[in-house]
Amino acid sequence: MRQFLTLLLLSAATPAIGQVSATAPVAQAVEARPWYRPNHVQVQTAGGMGLIAAGVGYTTLRDRLEADILVGYVPEKHAGSTLSIATAKLLYTPYTVPLSDKFVLRPLTIGIYGSYTHGTINDEVKGQYTKGYYWFSTDTRIGPLLGGRLSYLRPTATPTDRQRRISAYYELGSNDLYLVSLFSNANRKSLSPADVLTLGLGLKMDF
Amino acid sequence: MSFSTSFRLRALSCAAALTLLGGCEILEFSPNAYNGSKDQTDLTAKHLARLAANPLPPGDTLRFVFSGDSQRFYDHAEKLVKSVNQQRGLSLMVIAGDISDFGLAREMRWIDERLSKLNIPYLTVIGNHDQVGNGREAYQHIFGPLNYSFIYGDTKFTFIDTNSREYNFNGKIPDVPWLQQQVSNLQGAKRQVVMSHVPPDDGDFDSRLTPAYTNALATAPKLLFELNGHRHSFRIGETFNDGVTYINSASFERDQYIILTVWNDANDQPKYRLKTVHF
Numbered sequence: 430m431r432q433f434l435t436l437l438l439l440s441a442a443t444p445a446i447g448q449v450s451a452t453a454p455v456a457q458a459v460e461a462r463p464w465y466r467p468n469h470v471q472v473q474t475a476g477g478m479g480l481i482a483a484g485v486g487y488t489t490l491r492d493r494l495e496a497d498i499l500v501g502y503v504p505e506k507h508a509g510s511t512l513s514i515a516t517a518k519l520l521y522t523p524y525t526v527p528l529s530d531k532f533v534l535r536p537l538t539i540g541i542y543g544s545y546t547h548g549t550i551n552d553e554v555k556g557q558y559t560k561g562y563y564w565f566s567t568d569t570r571i572g573p574l575l576g577g578r579l580s581y582l583r584p585t586a587t588p589t590d591r592q593r594r595i596s597a598y599y600e601l602g603s604n605d606l607y608l609v610s611l612f613s614n615a616n617r618k619s620l621s622p623a624d625v626l627t628l629g630l631g632l633k634m635d636f
Numbered sequence: 637m638s639f640s641t642s643f644r645l646r647a648l649s650c651a652a653a654l655t656l657l658g659g660c661e662i663l664e665f666s667p668n669a670y671n672g673s674k675d676q677t678d679l680t681a682k683h684l685a686r687l688a689a690n691p692l693p694p695g696d697t698l699r700f701v702f703s704g705d706s707q708r709f710y711d712h713a714e715k716l717v718k719s720v721n722q723q724r725g726l727s728l729m730v731i732a733g734d735i736s737d738f739g740l741a742r743e744m745r746w747i748d749e750r751l752s753k754l755n756i757p758y759l760t761v762i763g764n765h766d767q768v769g770n771g772r773e774a775y776q777h778i779f780g781p782l783n784y785s786f787i788y789g790d791t792k793f794t795f796i797d798t799n800s801r802e803y804n805f806n807g808k809i810p811d812v813p814w815l816q817q818q819v820s821n822l823q824g825a826k827r828q829v830v831m832s833h834v835p836p837d838d839g840d841f842d843s844r845l846t847p848a849y850t851n852a853l854a855t856a857p858k859l860l861f862e863l864n865g866h867r868h869s870f871r872i873g874e875t876f877n878d879g880v881t882y883i884n885s886a887s888f889e890r891d892q893y894i895i896l897t898v899w900n901d902a903n904d905q906p907k908y909r910l911k912t913v914h915f
Contacts, residue, residue, distance in 0.1 A: 474663065474665075475662075475663035475665055476664070477664050477665070477666055477667055478665075479665055479666065480665045480671075501665075501666075503665045503666050503668075503669050507665055507669045507670065507671040508665070508666060508668055508670065508671075508770050508773065509670070509770045509772070509773020509774070509776075509777070510773070512665075512666050512669065512770075514666060546666060546668060546769075549668055549769045549770050550770050550772060550773060551739075551768060551769060551770070551771070551772060552769070554804055556804075557801065557804045558801065563768060565738060567668075567738075567739070567768050567769040568769075570667065604667055606667065606738045606740065607742070609708075610708055610710075610737070610743065610746075613708060617711065618714070619710035619711045619713070619714055620710050620746065624746065626662055627662060627663075627664045628662045628663050628664075629663075
């Protein structure tokens with residue numbers, strides 16, 4: 430419910446403006462709208478990016494490459510302190526499978542993300558540790574993403590309008606610290622890739 | 637309600653958790669969060685309850701396993717469990733902190749998934765790595781209190797957080813007044829043991845508190861020894877030449893653990909025997 434409300438708010442705040450043909454070259458599409466205006470908005474849960482996260486993103490290379498920015502929130506009861514998480518994603522979706530007039534499947538999306546977490550309790554203060562005491566960052570995570578999505582094509586005013594769609598997506602991921610645990614010599618037998626997976630679920634609206 | 641609890645499949649509980657948000661580990665809000673498994677919480681209390689349900693006959697010697705620093709050594713943890721389960725006459729295992737490497741809930745749960753296969757209950761004290769980021773909160777959620785004590789087999793165990801650096805040496809960790817209170821009163825036990833992660837001669841221990849801390853141990857009645865981790869290698873000795881024996885465990889990586897047997901002699905003085913097991 431919360432996700433839908435947030436999505437509604439976000440979609441109301443950023444009215445769709447594209448009057449560009451869906452088949453038009455990318456360069457033309459970029460010219461038609463101000464460079465800073467996002468191509469989509471999204472809301473997501475989990476995936477290490479917050480109980481709820483919302484953001485905007487840009488699309489290029491004929492909808493194949495996306496750069497998204499999200500801000501997520503974790504309430505204190507789930508982490509011991511309230512966390513806010515800023516995440517940047519770079520996603521590549523190599524192919525599209527039309528299912529019908531209204532539905533399109535994008536079975537594969539690969540990508541990477543980096544995130545910064547604000548609000549952790551024992552965040553390093555100056556002079557607390559000697560150099561290299563902990564080799565890893567407690568706040569900054571980086572990790573791979575692998576997912577897919579199903580899109581519903583929203584009706585457009587004229588057949589030449591830019592494709593507007595609403596998509597439900599999933600994203601499997603992990604992060605640097607989990608991967609270090611998985612790939613260290615001491616855990617060849619014990620940990621399996623399934624142990625280090627995270628799952629994010631979200632809705633994305635392209636306009 | 638009974639209908640939903642009859643489902644045992646993890647996938648189904650995960651699907652149900654989608655609507656509730658937070659009951660499924662893969663749907664992780666943040667690696668620093670501890671939403672996920674509802675079973676792996678309050679483990680200290682659960683293991684103490686198991687101990688209480690199996691009291692040792694009065695006058696019996698007590699045998700327990702001691703190790704520390706399980707951090708990121710999952711293969712070794714599995715081997716350790718197999719070895720410990722072959723030993724006889726053990727009552728419990730104690731682990732001197734650094735359960736995790738990055739202070740993340742999922743790491744603590746990975747270790748528990750392996751140690752929960754022990755035939756005996758295990759009890760932990762928090763280490764410095766368990767306090768990174770929101771680790772201290774994750775530890776308290778998954779395991780329990782940072783400072784606690786219990787009595788089993790006529791032996792009082794006092795576990796205390798000595799990771800002073802994680803509090804940026806605020807002068808309050810370790811909580812010496814609490815320690816004093818615990819070790820000065822045996823509460824009916826015949827001997828006692830103290831366990832903490834960072835040993836008091838280490839640079840990560842608040843040196844301003846070292847004299848008061850070591851004095852509390854030196855004056856503690858019927859104290860057998862203090863157990864420590866952090867250094868990743870075995871060591872035993874009277875570090876401060878004050879009659880208190882400090883025993884440091886090797887890390888899980890070393891494929892060894894210690895079995896301690898404790899009893900009181902004819903003069904009611906506490907005695908112990910130490911055995912190192914390599915596996």
